[in-house]
Each structure stands twice: as C-alpha cells, then as structure tokens.
Amino acid sequence: xxxxxxxxxxxxxxxxxxxxxxxxxNNISFDLxxxxxxxxxxxxxxxxxxxxxGIMGLLxxxxxxxxxxxxxxxGNDLLRMTDRQMRKIRGKRxxxxxxxxxxxxxxxxxxxxxxxxxxxxxxxxxxxxxxxxAQEMLGMVGIVPERYRDYPHQFSGGMKQxxxxxxxxxxxxxxxxxxxxxxxxxxxxxxxxxxxxRNLQKENGTSMILITHDxxxxxxxxxxxxxxxxxxxxxxxxxxxxxxxxxxxxTEALYRSIPSLDKDVxxxxxxxxxxxxxxxxxxxxxxxxxxxxxxxxxxxxxxxxLDLGGGxxxxxxxxxxxxxxxxxxxxxxx
Amino acid sequence: MLxxxxxxxxxxxxILLGVSAIIFALKTIxxxxxxxxxxxxxxxxxxxxxxxxxxxxxxxxxxxxxxxxGGIVTGGDFGDSYRTxxxxxxxxxxxxxxxxxxxxxxxxxxxxxxxxxxxxxALKKYTWADSLVLVISMFFQSVPEFVVALVxxxxxxxxxxxxxxxxxxxxQGYIMPMLCIGLSSVAGYTRITRSSMLExxxxxxxxxxxxxxxxxxxxxxxxxxxxAMIPVAQSVGTNLGNAIGGGMVLETVFGVPGVGKYIVDxxxxxxxxxxxxxxLIIAMVLTxxxxxxxxxxxxxxxxxxTTIISGGAKRAPKKKIKxx
Numbered sequence: 001x002x003x004x005x006x007x008x009x010x011x012x013x014x015x016x017x018x019x020x021x022x023x024x025x026n027n028i029s030f031d032l033x034x035x036x037x038x039x040x041x042x043x044x045x046x047x048x049x050x051x052x053x054g055i056m057g058l059l060x061x062x063x064x065x066x067x068x069x070x071x072x073x074x075g076n077d078l079l080r081m082t083d084r085q086m087r088k089i090r091g092k093r094x095x096x097x098x099x100x101x102x103x104x105x106x107x108x109x110x111x112x113x114x115x116x117x118x119x120x121x122x123x124x125x126x127x128x129x130x131x132x133x134a135q136e137m138l139g140m141v142g143i144v145p146e147r148y149r150d151y152p153h154q155f156s157g158g159m160k161q162x163x164x165x166x167x168x169x170x171x172x173x174x175x176x177x178x179x180x181x182x183x184x185x186x187x188x189x190x191x192x193x194x195x196x197x198r199n200l201q202k203e204n205g206t207s208m209i210l211i212t213h214d215x216x217x218x219x220x221x222x223x224x225x226x227x228x229x230x231x232x233x234x235x236x237x238x239x240x241x242x243x244x245x246x247x248x249x250x251t252e253a254l255y256r257s258i259p260s261l262d263k264d265v266x267x268x269x270x271x272x273x274x275x276x277x278x279x280x281x282x283x284x285x286x287x288x289x290x291x292x293x294x295x296x297x298x299x300x301x302x303x304x305x306l307d308l309g310g311g312x313x314x315x316x317x318x319x320x321x322x323x324x325x326x327x328x329x330x331x332x333x334x
Numbered sequence: 335m336l337x338x339x340x341x342x343x344x345x346x347x348x349i350l351l352g353v354s355a356i357i358f359a360l361k362t363i364x365x366x367x368x369x370x371x372x373x374x375x376x377x378x379x380x381x382x383x384x385x386x387x388x389x390x391x392x393x394x395x396x397x398x399x400x401x402x403x404g405g406i407v408t409g410g411d412f413g414d415s416y417r418t419x420x421x422x423x424x425x426x427x428x429x430x431x432x433x434x435x436x437x438x439x440x441x442x443x444x445x446x447x448x449x450x451x452x453x454x455x456a457l458k459k460y461t462w463a464d465s466l467v468l469v470i471s472m473f474f475q476s477v478p479e480f481v482v483a484l485v486x487x488x489x490x491x492x493x494x495x496x497x498x499x500x501x502x503x504x505x506q507g508y509i510m511p512m513l514c515i516g517l518s519s520v521a522g523y524t525r526i527t528r529s530s531m532l533e534x535x536x537x538x539x540x541x542x543x544x545x546x547x548x549x550x551x552x553x554x555x556x557x558x559x560x561x562a563m564i565p566v567a568q569s570v571g572t573n574l575g576n577a578i579g580g581g582m583v584l585e586t587v588f589g590v591p592g593v594g595k596y597i598v599d600x601x602x603x604x605x606x607x608x609x610x611x612x613x614l615i616i617a618m619v620l621t622x623x624x625x626x627x628x629x630x631x632x633x634x635x636x637x638x639x640t641t642i643i644s645g646g647a648k649r650a651p652k653k654k655i656k657x658x
C-alpha cells in the first residue's frame with residue numbers, strides 16, 4: 001500500500017438500545033499518512049469520539065455495533081482482529097488521550113506505576129527498567145522524574161494531562177488519538193499542552209488524530225482537517241483548503257460563528273436550529289434543515305462525497321448539477 | 335498520623351462520659367432495689383439497708399457517678415457484679431475476647447463471600463449469574479440468623495455429627511456461629527461490592543487502562559478492585575462493631591459465653607455495674623476498631639493520607655509549586 005498509516009473506509013457505527021437506534025457514525029472514510037496530524041472537528045454529538053473509539057476498538061460492548069466498513073492500520077483491518085490481537089495494538093501502536101485528565105488516572109496507583117504498566121505490557125523488560133522508562137517519560141513531558149512515586153491527586157489538572165500524554169507516548173506509538181485533550185484545562189495551560197504535544201509528535205514522527213471543536217487549534221496544529229456533522233464527514237481537505245476555501249455550508253457556518261476581534265457585534269453568529277438527532281436521521285442531506293443554501297432537491301437527495309480536486313472533498317449537493325438553488329459567485333459546478 | 339490517632343482517642347472521653355451518664359440515669363429511673371435483689375426476698379429491711387449503704391446507693395446520684403468514674407480512671411475499676419461479686423472487668427474481658435474471635439471470623443467469611451459474589455454479579459451484570467447471586471444473598475439476608483443457626487445445627491450436629499451443637503470446647507465449636515453471622519452479612523457486602531464495582535468499571539481510568547492494552551482480568555484485579563474496596567472496608571468497620579456487642583441471639587442458640595449474652599442477662603437481673611461496665615468497654619473497643627479501620631483506609635486510598643496526616647491538604651500545594 002501507499003504511505004498511509006491509517007485508512008478508514010465506509011465506517012458505520014450504530015448505538016442500539018431497546019427503544020432506538022442511534023446512527024452515530026455514517027459511512028465515513030479518510031486516510032492518515034505517517035507523521036501527519038488530522039483535525040477532526042464538529043459539534044458535540046457529531047460522532048467524533050465514537051469514530052476514535054471505533055478505531056481503538058474500545059466502543060462499549062453490546063450497545064455499540066460496527067455495522068460495516070474497515071479500519072486498516074498498515075493494511076491490516078483492525079475491526080477483524082481478535083481481542084488479544086487488539087490488546088497488542090492498543091498502547092503500543094495506537095494510543096489515546098482522553099478528554100478529562102482529572103479522572104483518567106487511577107487514584108490509588110502511583111503515576112510511575114501507571115506509566116510503567118504500559119511499558120511492561122508491550123516491551124519485554126524488567127520492572128526496574130520500566131520504572132526507569134517511566135521517569136524518563138515524566139521528564140519528557142516536563143515533570144520532575146523523582147515525582148514518579150506520587151499519586152495523581154498530588155498533581156494539578158495540567159500536570160495530570162501531561163502524565164496521561166506520557167502514558168500514551170511511553171511505547172512510541174505510530175498513531176496518537178487525542179480526544180479534546182485541552183477542553184477540560186485552563187486556557188493558559190491549553191497552549192502549553194498543545195505546544196508540548198506538537199513537539200513530541202515531531203520528535204517521534206507520530207501520526208495524530210486531534211479531536212476538537214476549537215477551530216483555532218486545528219489551524220495551529222493540523223495538516224488536514226475533517227469536518228463531521230451528524231456522523232458524516234461533510235468536508236475534508238488540507239487545513240489551507242478547508243480554512244481558506246470552505247465549501248460545505250456547515251463549515252462556512254462554523255467559521256461565521258467564530259467571534260471576530262476587529263468587528264464589534266451585538267450577538268455572536270449562531271447556526272440556526274438544533275443538531276440533527278442521530279436517532280432519526282432524514283433520508284436526505286442531514287444538514288438541509290439548518291442550511292441557508294438548501295433547495296428542494298436537498299430535501300430529497302442524500303448527496304454523495306464529491307472530490308473537488310487536490311484531495312478536498314465535500315458532501316453537498318451545491319457542487320453538483322442537481323442543485324436548484326440560487327447561483328451566486330462562490331458556487332462552482334462540478 | 336500520630337496526632338490524628340491521639341485526637342481520635344481523645345474523642346473517646348466525651349463518648350464514654352455520655353454513655354455512662356445515660357446508663358446511670360436509667361439506673362435511677364428504673365424501679366426496683368438492687369440491694370433487695372442481691373439479698374433475696376427473705377432478707378430483713380436492716381440487711382437491705384446495710385447493703386444499700388455498702389454499695390453506696392444512698393448517696394446522691396451525682397456522687398455515685400463521680401465515684402464510679404473516679405474508680406475507672408484511677409484503677410480501671412468498673413465495679414463489682416451484683417450477682418457474683420466478681421470485678422466486672424475480669425468477667426467481661428474473656429467474654430469479649432470470645433465474641434471478638436467469632437465476630438472477626440464471621441466478618442472475614444461474610445466479606446470474602448460477599449465481595450466474591452459482588453464481583454461476579456458486577457462482571458456478569460444483567461445475566462442469570464447476576465440474578466442468581468442476588469437471590470442467594472437476599473435469601474441469607476431475609477432468613478433470620480437463628481433459623482439458619484437451627485438448620486445448621488440440624489445438618490452438621492444432629493444428622494452428620496461433624497460439629498458440636500453448642501459450646502466452644504474445641505475449635506469446631508466456632509465454625510457454626512461464624513458461618514451464621516457471616517452468611518447474614520453476605521447480602522450487604524455483595525450489594526455494596528456490586529454497585530461500587532460497576533461504578534468503578536465505568537470510570538475513565540478503566541478506559542485508560544483498556545487503551546493501554548491491558549487485559550480485562552488484570553483491569554478487574556489491579557485497577558478496579560482496590561478502588562471498589564473503599565466502601566466495602568467502611569462497611570466492614572461498622573459490621574465489626576455491631577456484631578461484637580449484638581450477637582446475643584446466636585450466642586444464646588449456640589451456648590457461647592459471649593459479651594452480648596452477658597449484657598442482656600445483666601439487664602434482666604438489674605445488674606447495673608455489669609451493664610454499665612459492658613457498655614463502656616464495648617464503646618471503647620468499638621472506637622479503637624473504628625480508628626484502626628479508618629487508619630487502614632490510607633493503605634487503600636492514598637488520597638486520604640493528606641487529609642489524615644496533616645488534617646488538610648496543606649502539603650500537596652507546596653510540592654506542586656516546587657515541581658511546576
């Protein structure tokens with residue numbers, strides 16, 4: 001295969017309860033090259049975390065079902081692996097950082113034990129060696145290595161997230177999935193943590209999927225950007241393409257909702273309506289009901305993913321001949 | 335840590351003063367003359383009066399109370415039993431020891447079985463195994479202890495002749511009392527373990543452990559269990575206390591000379607020094623047990639160390655500044 005580290009193809013994940021079926025992830029596909037950072041953006045409930053957990057194989061059992069699709073790491077489909085095979089991959093080849101560092105660490109174990117645990121699991125070495133490695137990792141994330149004997153409650157939130165990152169990177173994974181790593185942190189700490197993550201990512205050549213709803217973070221950190229809405233990938237491309245020439249009306253609306261420093265506005269711009277309920281998705285474009293550009297056809301057809309060239313894809317009827325809405329300057333036909 | 339322990343032992347003083355004051359008050363309110371009771375109906379009024387004088391019953395209650403407290407503080411003297419004339423302390427200590435042995439054994443049995451069942455039902459939640467565990471533990475909770483005791487005696491002593499029906503002459507005598515008290519507490523431990531285990535298994539740090547590639551069995555043992563044991567340990571502490579003084583029914587059924595039976599007998603005989611001494615000594619033992627349980631929490635939950643040792647999280651921030 002090519003230099004793709006991770007290749008997600010037509011992934012569909014449903015949450016099934018007795019009352020309803022929640023279509024959390026619908027038919028998404030994307031590739032991630034070695035050493036690349038992909039930003040996954042979208043509102044709460046767009047399916048970002050579900051996608052990440054699906055890749056990790058950590059979806060809640062029984063409730064969540066992977067309906068179809070594939071997640072290939074170096075050409076091997078992770079979804080077809082046994083639990084035992086997956087355990088060898090988790091922590092070693094793919095690591096994940098979770099949103100809330102306050103609860104992500106076991107309160108009754110020392111941080112040294114928690115870091116060395118992952119080393120012991122995947123690398124053949126002695127306990128002493130693993131502990132030495134844990135101290136090295138602490139130093140790497142900017143914590144005095146001697147504190148390996150301390151318990152999580154003796155650290156602040158930002159430092160806990162550093163420890164979580166140390167655990168995630170301890171076995172030098174090929175892919176790091178960071179699920180809103182800075183959302184729970186103080187704004188001043190956010191920048192520190194992101195800087196550190198980027199430096200470590202560059203040093204180790206780790207690929208990264210950064211889940212966030214902070215577009216500024218994406219612009220700062222990422223090479224590619226994927227915009228999710230109601231479990232679908234509505235727009236994908238390089239950060240330059242998506243930020244400078246947003247194509248999907250949802251992406252455009254997201255940018256409009258960022259408050260501007262130079263303009264004085266009474267109210268912030270909001271996207272009208274509520275996030276589409278993933279338990280009852282329409283048969284047509286799921287954004288049509290909130291979309292300013294929607295036409296009659298938008299409420300009839302579910303658009304296909306369209307390549308606009310240069311790897312910039314968009315899932316919108318606007319760029320096809322079927323669109324019947326008003327044609328203004330920025331609309332291109334495909 | 336030492337400061338904390340000393341402080342907790344000092345709390346014992348107001349507790350004991352309160353307990354003794356209440357029992358002393360009861361003694362004066364309840365009708366009946368202890369002197370008459372000791373001497374029997376045939377004794378003359380003069381003899382009774384002399385006995386009252388000897389026991390100090392003619393003094394004002396406050397004086398009696400202060401004299402009693404003074405005796406305990408200066409010489410560990412809890413008074414003499416009205417019935418036997420023996421010092422209360424030497425009557426209670428061996429009985430307390432017997433009750434304590436049975437209680438510890440029972441708590442170990444109950445906690446071991448309960449925690450095990452709790453873990454099983456948490457890991458197999460909403461399956462037949464979960465329901466079965468619930469039914470079994472509910473059964474032992476709903477059936478009164480003495481019924482279980484009688485059934486056990488029927489099976490093991492009467493039919494199988496494996497264990498003695500009553501008495502503690504050999505170590506086999508301890509088995510059935512321990513089992514009875516233990517089984518009755520299984521339901522409580524099972525439910526606490528199940529709910530706290532389910533809560534812990536839903537915690538983020540369990541997901542972190544899964545993300546490390548750790549196996550489910552290791553996650554249960556190394557990550558979940560210790561966290562889930564915190565509420566269980568708390569309940570072991572309270573159970574120990576309740577069971578030592580409260581094993582009266584079973585002590586009667588099994589003919590065990592324990593402290594619960596001793597106190598109840600003393601109450602019916604209006605043997606106030608024994609009641610009072612028993613209550614005070616049990617209160618002391620309970621306080622010490624609770625203290626040991628509380629201190630041992632530190633071993634399970636390191637977060638408590640800062641609270642217990644320094645009486646507040648004063649040391650943690652200092653460290654943070656140094657390392658930041």
